[in-house]
Amino acid sequence: MRTTPAEHVDVLIVGAGLSGIGAGCHLHRRCPDRTYAILEARDSIGGTWDLFRYPGVRSDSDMHTLGYSFRPWRHPKAIADGAAILDYVRETADQYGVDQRIRLNHRVLSADWCSAEMRWTVTAERTDTQDTVKLSAGFLLVCSGYYRYDGGYAPDFPGSDRFAGPIVHPQHWPEDLDYAGKRVVVIGSGATAVTLVPSMASAAAHVTMLQRSPSYVITLPEEDAVANALRRVLPPMAAYQTTRWKNVVLMTLSYQLSRRWPRLAKAIIRKGVALQLPDGFDVDTHFKPSYNPWDQRLCICPDGDLFRALRRGEASIVTDQVQTFTEQGILLRSGAELEADVIITATGLNLLALGGIEIAVDGQQLDLPSRLTYKGLMLSGVPNAAISIGYTNASWTLKCDLTCEYVCRLLNHMREHGYRQAVAVHEGKSVVSKPLIDLASGYVQRSVDKFPRQGPKKPWRLRQNYPLDVMALRLGELEDGVMRFSREASARDAAPAGAAVPAAAAAAG
Numbered sequence: 351m352r353t354t355p356a357e358h359v360d361v362l363i364v365g366a367g368l369s370g371i372g373a374g375c376h377l378h379r380r381c382p383d384r385t386y387a388i389l390e391a392r393d394s395i396g397g398t399w400d401l402f403r404y405p406g407v408r409s410d411s412d413m414h415t416l417g418y419s420f421r422p423w424r425h426p427k428a429i430a431d432g433a434a435i436l437d438y439v440r441e442t443a444d445q446y447g448v449d450q451r452i453r454l455n456h457r458v459l460s461a462d463w464c465s466a467e468m469r470w471t472v473t474a475e476r477t478d479t480q481d482t483v484k485l486s487a488g489f490l491l492v493c494s495g496y497y498r499y500d501g502g503y504a505p506d507f508p509g510s511d512r513f514a515g516p517i518v519h520p521q522h523w524p525e526d527l528d529y530a531g532k533r534v535v536v537i538g539s540g541a542t543a544v545t546l547v548p549s550m551a552s553a554a555a556h557v558t559m560l561q562r563s564p565s566y567v568i569t570l571p572e573e574d575a576v577a578n579a580l581r582r583v584l585p586p587m588a589a590y591q592t593t594r595w596k597n598v599v600l601m602t603l604s605y606q607l608s609r610r611w612p613r614l615a616k617a618i619i620r621k622g623v624a625l626q627l628p629d630g631f632d633v634d635t636h637f638k639p640s641y642n643p644w645d646q647r648l649c650i651c652p653d654g655d656l657f658r659a660l661r662r663g664e665a666s667i668v669t670d671q672v673q674t675f676t677e678q679g680i681l682l683r684s685g686a687e688l689e690a691d692v693i694i695t696a697t698g699l700n701l702l703a704l705g706g707i708e709i710a711v712d713g714q715q716l717d718l719p720s721r722l723t724y725k726g727l728m729l730s731g732v733p734n735a736a737i738s739i740g741y742t743n744a745s746w747t748l749k750c751d752l753t754c755e756y757v758c759r760l761l762n763h764m765r766e767h768g769y770r771q772a773v774a775v776h777e778g779k780s781v782v783s784k785p786l787i788d789l790a791s792g793y794v795q796r797s798v799d800k801f802p803r804q805g806p807k808k809p810w811r812l813r814q815n816y817p818l819d820v821m822a823l824r825l826g827e828l829e830d831g832v833m834r835f836s837r838e839a840s841a842r843d844a845a846p847a848g849a850a851v852p853a854a855a856a857a858a859g
């Protein structure tokens with residue numbers, strides 16, 4: 351028999367990472383009379399920026415756009431170290447009293463919407479005591495990030511049990527890993543490998559980046575001279591907003607250029623890389639990907655640190671494939687051998703939709719891939735719930751801020767009109783839906799079919815475009831005919847599992 355939880359909050363936020371903390375601040379600022387709680391599975395806040403501890407861990411976008419819209423980033427470095435980002439998140443939580451609302455060690459397992467009661471029942475497991483905790487909530491805001499915390503992606507390399515040294519995944523970096531004076535092989539070519547190689551190069555005997563295929567790498571200045579100059583002459587918020595918009599415009603233009611004129615973008619990137627490499631370096635083998643820029647995320651190299659390590663001879667790149675690990679290192683498909691004392695498998699993340707929460711509407715389990723995202727933040731047929739998912743072609747927080755602004759507007763609108771339920775209803779014919787995350791990267795392709803999907807047209811299409819999202823989410827009509835509001839309990843619009851997007855549509859690529 352269904353029991354009503356003893357505790358009720360107006361809004362329940364899942365996750366106390368960059369976006370969950372931001373969500374708490376937005377509620378505090380825009381909906382101050384609403385009660386809320388944040389359930390966090392781990393024993394600390396900060397999410398990504400607390401979990402990852404590998405050498406050199408840093409952002410790969412600028413902090414003027416990865417920072418919150420409401421709290422200036424004042425550090426001179428625009429591409430910032432993980433520790434500085436974690437401090438910023440913690441200080442923000444403290445400044446807005448959000449830290450008082452966080453319950454650590456609470457992993458949310460399930461959330462059930464009951465149309466008769468117009469509320470969610472959320473079940474969490476206490477990761478410290480294994481007790482079960484239940485809360486009810488009027489609105490659910492899922493800020494759980496996009497990947498598994500319990501394990502990164504590590505292919506099963508043959509012979510790995512034979513290798514005599516440590517094999518480390520960057521997601522689980524041992525505090526005491528000693529690589530000084532040792533030969534290190536970093537397997538991977540993504541943002542993590544590009545960060546790790548120069549960071550380890552000065553202490554290690556040598557670092558080899560072993561990549562199966564190259565990525566696009568571009569150099570950006572670690573410090574933003576314009577931002578630092580503006581901060582000296584303008585009030586902090588004015589300086590921050592000016593830099594933020596400058597960077598949004600530059601990012602949007604460079605993304606559009608890459609998508610519309612990929613050959614030109616490739617030529618520009620190649621020239622930038624070639625200029626920084628030592629004479630005679632084989633640019634095409636190691637830095638010429640087979641795909642177009644932004645089919646996968648570009649790798650950022652602050653102040654050209656990777657290229658400096660290559661020029662100094664402290665690091666090198668091998669483009670080849672692992673045949674097998676051996677006692678002394680790695681035997682490659684080409685027949686060459688790489689000797690190693692330490693191997694780092696920077697092979698990526700395992701994606702996870704909605705923090706693995708089992709979601710049900712009126713007792714029926716939700717099949718996420720059968721749902722379309724509404725404005726990239728709600729799911730068709732799922733009332734009073736939003737997900738905070740950032741951009742893949744720009745800083746994550748730009749979108750998460752807009753998502754929270756929209757949710758706060760929605761909550762205030764509902765209160766003003768006495769509505770208790772808001773649900774995006776997808777009506778009519780099948781649509782040819784697309785994956786939610788539109789990147790060709792291996793880590794995306796491995797799991798994207800477990801995520802909700804996007805439709806071909808607004809409001810179901812995910813627009814990876816901040817200026818357009820400002821128009822839609824900050825300024826757009828809430829009562830757009832797709833979002834249905836109701837005051838009385840009724841199950842009419844809350845679609846049971848599988849009913850929101852016809853099966854044919856979900857299957858269509």
Ligand SMILES: Cc1cc2nc3c(=O)[nH]c(=O)nc-3n(C[C@H](O)[C@H](O)[C@H](O)COP(=O)(O)OP(=O)(O)OC[C@H]3O[C@@H](n4cnc5c(N)ncnc54)[C@H](O)[C@@H]3O)c2cc1C
Pocket residue numbers: 364365366367368369370389390391392395396397398399402407408409410411412416456457458459493494495496497499704705706707738740744745746747
């Ligand atoms: C190394 C690294 C560098 C990155 N650099 C950038 C960058 O420069 N720019 C950029 O835009 N993006 C970057 N990203 C993406 C990055 O994850 C986001 O920018 C941002 O930190 C995500 O914040 P989040 O709060 O949404 O998710 P997360 O940081 O993943 O936090 C999610 C939180 O939710 C908790 N949680 C998850 N599931 C549950 C559950 N079921 N119950 C309770 N709690 C749960 C987790 O424990 C975690 O604390 C990077 C990612 C990595 C891994």
